[in-house]
Every structure is written in C-alpha cells, then in structure tokens.
Amino acid sequence: MSDDFGQEQAIRKLKPGRLVIASHNPGKVREIAALLGPYGIEPISAASLDLPEPEETGTTFIANAELKAMQAADLSGLPALADDSGLCVEALGGDPGLFSARWAGPTKDFGMAMQLVWDGVQAKGPDASHSAHFVCALALAWPDGHVEAFEGRIDGTLVWPPRGQNGFGYDAMFQPLDHAISFGEMDPDAKHAMSHRAKAFEQLVAAVI
Template structure:
C-alpha cells in the first residue's frame, strides 16, 4: 500500500578499525582472511581487553548480536561477531548453539568430537550421519544499529577425525561433494565454501 514505509536501508560499513568480537584464534584467522580485501583493519576483542559476554541467546543470531553489541558498546567502534556451530541431524540439531560448550572449559575439541561420535553411535547408525554447520554474523555499531546474516554448509559426520587444518569440529565434518574433511581441506578452499564464507558473502554484498 502506498504511504507505508519501505524496508530500512542496510547501513554501509566505512573503512577503518573493526572489532572482531571473539577470543577464538581459529575464528579470528578466518574472519581476518575474509576481511582482507575490504580496507578494514581488524582488531580482536582480546587485544582491547574486552571480555567474552555470557551467551544467553537461544539462536545463533541472538548470540552473535549479543556479542557484537557488547564489543561495540565497550570499544566505541563497529564490531563483528560470529556465532557458529555444528548441528547433527541424528542428535536433533545438537550440539548447535552449545557447540563450544561441549568442548568444556579447556576448549578440548578432541573430547567434544568424541562426545558427538558417542552420541551418534548411541542413537544408532541407521539414523544417518547428516550434519550442517551454521554461522551467524552480526555487525553492530556503537549507536545500537545492527545487521545480521546467516550461512550454512551441509555434509556428513566422519570418524575418526581427519586432518590438521581448521579448528573445532572441522576434522569430523565432510562437506557434501567432497572426499576430504574441513580438517584436511586447504584453508583457502574451505574459506571459499564454508558456512562462515556463505554468511560473509551475504554481509559483504550488503554492507561493503
């Protein structure tokens, strides 16, 4: 109907410093690599002594937005946060938003991968091993404006873990159409097709 407001225009990100609201070195490496062509100077929350907030959201986007707002508020700079995780169909979507927490306080992803495999075996192989990674990216400005994007990549769970690349659950996730896990895949190839790359492509199209 005429007279109704249209959708709010997406805000563009100006070149300059951008806080990456993460203390995860693997995520920081991947996000910095994805940002490299865009004239942005990434600085991690850890470098600015910004702590990690408690993730109280019930979705990937809710947690990404919470982390992005927290870092933008404390730094006075735009902040980009990622919330991502592994969703295993046989486990009803677990570990999902709790993917990092399954690794425990010591961030032991070897233990987390064993736990996922034990739970899949307990359910029974006949349910299948399909899984997907989700990545939510939220970009927040100090005035409270926020833009969020979500990406996904589908594949299957493998055991035992394979490969030394990547981080987290990468060694037990084999994307559809490939014979190698994310842990075995050349990092540049993973960057081009991962859940994070999918979300990042949407963010780039919108804000750069």
C-alpha cells in the same frame, strides 16, 4: 527491514578502518580476518582489547551473534563483528548446535567434543544418520546500537576418526557434501571459499561493504 510506512530502510554501510572481531577464538579471528582482507578493513581481536566474553543467552545463532557484537561495539566505541556458529547433527536432534563451544568444556578441548558427538551418534544405533550441517551467523554492530545480521549454512556428513590438522573446532569430523575430504584436511583458502562462514560473509559483503 521496513519502517511503519512500509518503506525499505537502507542497510548501513561499513566504512574502511578498524573493526573489532568480537571473538576470543583464535581460529575464528584468523578466518574472519582473512575474509576481510580485501576490503580495507583493519581487524582487531576482542582479546587484544581485553574485552570480556559475554554469556551467550540467546536462543538462536543470530541472537547470540548480535549480543556479542553489541557488547563489543559498546565497550570499544568501534564497529564490531561477531560470529556465532555451531555444528548441528541430525541424529542428535540438532545438538550440539548453539552449545557447540560449550561441549568442548572450559579448556576448549574439541577433541573431547568430537568424541562426545560421535559417541552420541553411535548410541543411536547402527542405522543412525551421519548427516550434519554447520551454521554461521554474523552480526555487525555499531556503538549507537545499530545491528545488521546474516546467516550461512553448509551441509555435510560426519566422518570418524577425525581427519586433518587444518581448521579448528569440529572441522576434522565434518566432510561437506560433494567433497571427498574433511574441513580439517582442506586447504584454508578452499574452505574460506565455500564454508558456512564464507556464505554468511558473502551476504555481509554484498549488503554493507
């Protein structure tokens, strides 16, 4: 980021202490808390503070992450970290993408969502690509409105039927490139080491912690 004089502005550092995880998804909160563990950060979930879930009106993953982080920081008076992530399927033109959570409906039924994805790919015919990637945008916001944002991606292929009970969301139908098992079959520590969320988190740690 540069100011009007072309000089680089310093990225704001995150100090040890309480940090709101601006998500009501228990799986995401667990993963982010595990990634934050070594850095003296005390994660607090938005749900535990009874913070509302904002409407995700952004047109990019980063825009939605920033929206969620800024609201949580404003309402809590604490720094807040938000994640916006999704599965992008080549044969579906990038869907479900930004709408990955919404495909699971109000009850967050990701079994149904995975079936919708697979049915959509099958409807494209026998030669439809099974290529897909996960994107994760992380936004870190302070109560004064300052925001830092980072984005990670991991490529892979769809598998069917879903495999494994680990992870959450679409993990059981996604097999990362150069691996023989799905995210749903993968040990959580192994996933944390190489996932789209881990890649975004590496950037965040390098920049602000």
